[in-house]
Amino acid sequence: MNEIINDNTVILKNLHVSDSKGNTLVSSSSMNIEKGEIFGLVGESGSGKTLTAKSLINLLPDDLIFSADEMIVAGKNMLEISTREKKAHIGKNAGYIPQNTVFFLHPMIKIKNQIADGFIDHTNNNKKESLLKAEGILSKVGFSNPKLVLNYYPWQLSGGMRQRINIAMALMNDPKLIVADEPTTALDSTVQKQVMELFRSINDELNISILLISHDLGLVKNYSHSLAVMYAGVVVESGTTKSVFENPKHPYTQLLIDIIPTMKIKKTEPLAEIPGYVQEKGRDTKGCLFRNRCPKAMEICETYVKDHEEDGHYFRCNLD
Numbered sequence: 001m002n003e004i005i006n007d008n009t010v011i012l013k014n015l016h017v018s019d020s021k022g023n024t025l026v027s028s029s030s031m032n033i034e035k036g037e038i039f040g041l042v043g044e045s046g047s048g049k050t051l052t053a054k055s056l057i058n059l060l061p062d063d064l065i066f067s068a069d070e071m072i073v074a075g076k077n078m079l080e081i082s083t084r085e086k087k088a089h090i091g092k093n094a095g096y097i098p099q100n101t102v103f104f105l106h107p108m109i110k111i112k113n114q115i116a117d118g119f120i121d122h123t124n125n126n127k128k129e130s131l132l133k134a135e136g137i138l139s140k141v142g143f144s145n146p147k148l149v150l151n152y153y154p155w156q157l158s159g160g161m162r163q164r165i166n167i168a169m170a171l172m173n174d175p176k177l178i179v180a181d182e183p184t185t186a187l188d189s190t191v192q193k194q195v196m197e198l199f200r201s202i203n204d205e206l207n208i209s210i211l212l213i214s215h216d217l218g219l220v221k222n223y224s225h226s227l228a229v230m231y232a233g234v235v236v237e238s239g240t241t242k243s244v245f246e247n248p249k250h251p252y253t254q255l256l257i258d259i260i261p262t263m264k265i266k267k268t269e270p271l272a273e274i275p276g277y278v279q280e281k282g283r284d285t286k287g288c289l290f291r292n293r294c295p296k297a298m299e300i301c302e303t304y305v306k307d308h309e310e311d312g313h314y315f316r317c318n319l320d
């Protein structure tokens with residue numbers, strides 16, 4: 001009964017996450033990730049990107065409470081299966097690349113002993129088979145001498161190489177979905193580009209869906225097919241990347257697009273910012289959470305906010 005006949009890798013409707021004191025952290029958030037697409041999830045720090053992604057892949061901290069009207073991930077209804085089944089399903093079908101990759105790999109354990117674990121846990125393969133598989137994947141992610149790399153300790157590798165190892169680890173179980181949380185934040189711009197091109201080729205060649213979390217709308221514009229913009233725990237706009245960029249509807253999205261740095265900016269010029277900050281508290285209001293920073297706010301925005309959807313382009317705002 002839990003097998004879903006649907007091509008979408010993720011269907012999420014009305015996600016709500018709160019802390020143990022009942023404070024709302026994420027609310028009314030929905031998204032669909034189609035099979036084989038790169039889906040960008042953007043927003044400022046604290047907007048709920050990581051919590052949303054972690055809800056999907058069963059990694060929410062135990063002290064947080066979540067609910068949703070629908071949550072389908074890689075063909076399974078996550079709201080109807082046991083914790084054990086969820087763990088097995090996610091372990092087999094989803095790879096996670098966390099924000100802080102430096103601490104993700106244990107510095108004192110050889111790569112070969114870290115890369116094999118998840119694969120052995122979720123398949124019936126032994127260590128030898130898993131290392132053979134790892135060699136193939138390491139060359140896919142750009143290592144010319146995978147046998148040598150397997151014998152390295154993480155501290156012997158550069159940041160970009162460690163990130164390639166993390167990507168290889170996420171690929172070991174042939175997942176349907178990879179969640180990459182700010183995967184290039186710690187890298188310099190040349191390595192950043194190489195890593196993003198690697199994600200693109202993985203997506204092209206293996207048809208794996210990628211949930212790309214980033215605060216950088218410019219990066220998401222370049223690499224994603226569709227995207228969702230989050231503000232203060234709420235998805236305020238979503239759609240294909242083309243339609244959101246050609247016709248951004250939400251004032252927050254419009255401002256984010258305006259501040260994407262362009263090549264024309266002189267090095268000495270400061271980057272523009274949106275005045276104000278994302279609110280941490282009071283996220284369960286019926287009104288619009290962006291109203292205090294919104295240049296187009298109206299009185300009604302204090303108590304009400306309207307949902308619009310046309311041809312898969314969604315936005316949540318009282319403007320039409």
Ligand SMILES: Nc1ncnc2c1ncn2[C@@H]1O[C@H](COP(=O)(O)OP(=O)(O)OP(=O)(O)O)[C@@H](O)[C@H]1O
Pocket residue numbers: 019025043044045046047048049050051052061063064215280
């Ligand atoms: N375990 C937790 N307990 C209580 N509040 C939390 C917890 N984890 C996150 N939060 C809060 O939930 C909100 C959303 O956090 P989240 O990490 O999802 O944001 P984000 O958009 O991923 O930001 P960043 O880019 O900084 O990681 C923030 O206000 C954060 O302080």
